[in-house]
Amino acid sequence: MSRPRSADWGRRRRQQCAALPIRERDGEIHVMLITTRGRGHWVIPKGWAEKGVAPHDLAAREAYEEAGLLGRAQEEPLGVYCSRKRLPNGRRVTCQVEVYALAVEARAEDWPERGQRRKRWVPAEEAAELVFDPGLADFLQGLRLTAV
Numbered sequence: 001m002s003r004p005r006s007a008d009w010g011r012r013r014r015q016q017c018a019a020l021p022i023r024e025r026d027g028e029i030h031v032m033l034i035t036t037r038g039r040g041h042w043v044i045p046k047g048w049a050e051k052g053v054a055p056h057d058l059a060a061r062e063a064y065e066e067a068g069l070l071g072r073a074q075e076e077p078l079g080v081y082c083s084r085k086r087l088p089n090g091r092r093v094t095c096q097v098e099v100y101a102l103a104v105e106a107r108a109e110d111w112p113e114r115g116q117r118r119k120r121w122v123p124a125e126e127a128a129e130l131v132f133d134p135g136l137a138d139f140l141q142g143l144r145l146t147a148v
Contacts, residue, residue, distance in 0.1 A: 041132030
């Protein structure tokens with residue numbers, strides 16, 4: 001019987017959709033980062049792709065559920081990055097994450113994950129330095145944002 005290798009992240013890539021919340025402040029583009037619930041690493045709102053739900057709509061929903069942000073997500077992704085994720089059952093998977101710009105229009109007073117995460121607006125060029133995920137950091141470094 002062969003033992004699974006600890007470095008085996010699975011062969012099949014799982015799909016996730018992420019929102020990159022954007023706002024303009026004093027002529028500078030800022031993005032919102034949130035923390036993971038477990039270890040408190042800086043990330044962007046994201047969730048598993050769902051059949052029957054447009055990816056940009058899912059990204060907007062995740063921004064609401066995780067950060068209380070309301071807005072309009074662009075239909076075309078800004079791009080894609082790969083991420084590794086450990087599932088609650090201990091399995092490891094590689095995810096392909098499509099990122100959609102979200103023009104933040106309002107903030108909710110209450111939302112599903114309120115109190116479970118921290119959130120922070122940062123200048124877009126600083127975001128890559130703060131995030132934990134190397135794939136997300138590379139994605140953010142290569143991104144050229146304009147107001148949406």
